[in-house]
Amino acid sequence: MKTSWILFVGLSVFYAILTVIYWQLGGEAVGITAISLSAGLALIVGFYLWFTDRRLGNLLPEDNQQGEIADSAGEIGFFSPHSWWPLPVALSASALALGLIIGWWLVLLALGALIVSIMGMVLEYERPTTSAH
Amino acid sequence: MTTYASPAVKTNRPNLVAVGTIVWLSSELMFFAALFAMYFTTRAVQGPKIWAESTEMLNIPFSATNTTILVLSSVTCQYGVFAAERFQARRTGSLWQISQWGMREWFALTFLMGAVFIGGQVFEYAELVHEGLTLSSNAYGSVFYMTTGFHGLHVTGGLIAFLIVLIRVFKAQKFGHSQATTAIVVSYYWHFVDIVWIALFTAIYLIK
Numbered sequence: 001m002k003t004s005w006i007l008f009v010g011l012s013v014f015y016a017i018l019t020v021i022y023w024q025l026g027g028e029a030v031g032i033t034a035i036s037l038s039a040g041l042a043l044i045v046g047f048y049l050w051f052t053d054r055r056l057g058n059l060l061p062e063d064n065q066q067g068e069i070a071d072s073a074g075e076i077g078f079f080s081p082h083s084w085w086p087l088p089v090a091l092s093a094s095a096l097a098l099g100l101i102i103g104w105w106l107v108l109l110a111l112g113a114l115i116v117s118i119m120g121m122v123l124e125y126e127r128p129t130t131s132a133h
Numbered sequence: 134m135t136t137y138a139s140p141a142v143k144t145n146r147p148n149l150v151a152v153g154t155i156v157w158l159s160s161e162l163m164f165f166a167a168l169f170a171m172y173f174t175t176r177a178v179q180g181p182k183i184w185a186e187s188t189e190m191l192n193i194p195f196s197a198t199n200t201t202i203l204v205l206s207s208v209t210c211q212y213g214v215f216a217a218e219r220f221q222a223r224r225t226g227s228l229w230q231i232s233q234w235g236m237r238e239w240f241a242l243t244f245l246m247g248a249v250f251i252g253g254q255v256f257e258y259a260e261l262v263h264e265g266l267t268l269s270s271n272a273y274g275s276v277f278y279m280t281t282g283f284h285g286l287h288v289t290g291g292l293i294a295f296l297i298v299l300i301r302v303f304k305a306q307k308f309g310h311s312q313a314t315t316a317i318v319v320s321y322y323w324h325f326v327d328i329v330w331i332a333l334f335t336a337i338y339l340i341k
Binding site: 001028029030032033034037038040041042044045048049052056058060072076077078115118119122123126 | 145146147148149150151152155156158159160162163165166169170173174176177293297300301304305311325
């Protein structure tokens with residue numbers, strides 16, 4: 001991961017230098033804000049990668065010159081095999097945005113539906129073992 | 134998620150949920166970059182007069198107190214993460230033994246402090262509207278409510294996220310890696326929103 005964080009932190013330093021140059025050349029507010037916060041954009045990812053690299057303290061198979069595909073096998077994480085919940089989340093989010101054009105009554109309805117469907121999505125696999133499932 | 138929870142092995146790769154959250158947060162930063170750019174441009178175009186008149190209405194001591202509460206809530210949130218990292222969901226002592234607190238107690242306290250911040254902001258808006266500064270009163274009103282309002286919506290979203298974490302931990306049979314991950318990524322978001330507010334507070338209330 002060393003290469004990864006050097007890449008992102010380097011990008012951040014590049015944007016920081018660019019901000020100073022742009023500012024000195026008489027750049028306007030939007031550009032200064034956008035370029036300096038681009039440095040932040042890269043720094044967030046860079047800092048996370050640096051911190052995780054230090055914390056894990058090992059060489060990832062991706063960074064190993066002699067690495068094989070099989071080296072990175074193993075548990076990646078939990079992925080939902082099948083779920084209907086993203087559909088109501090997307091529909092109520094669309095209704096929320098449409099409500100800004102159509103009327104506030106729809107915004108309120110959609111907001112309620114959005115919260116319920118988000119709850120449904122994140123709690124889907126959080127079932128007590130005592131239930132019938 | 135208990136049936137799917139991974140065994141307590143030492144992880145040797147970055148957590149995918151955390152990586153996704155970090156990438157999303159970096160894009161969120163650019164969303165706020167647009168708001169900052171809007172604020173600075175409007176200020177440059179409108180001239181200093183309208184800014185001087187409007188910023189006089191701001192109640193700096195009040196908003197500084199509110200800011201302090203939000204910054205401190207980031208500290209309590211981090212203590213909740215420390216508890217989550219040792220897989221301690223609930224307190225082991227009485228409510229007054231803070232050193233025995235689990236993730237639940239720390240996150241509940243963070244939630245309360247975040248709610249106080251939002252309440253304070255609503256109060257501040259009400260005062261400003263009373264004094265004649267609204268979203269459509271002048272250019273300053275527009276950018277002020279747009280920037281602080283979008284931040285307020287983010288804090289509200291964070292409050293809902295804290296509720297979801299607390300509900301998930303309540304429903305789960307045991308506190309495992311997946312519950313700890315949820316708690317940790319919500320804390321990333323909370324710290325991000327906190328840092329954005331420090332920048333907004335500096336730009337709007339201190340530099341003016």
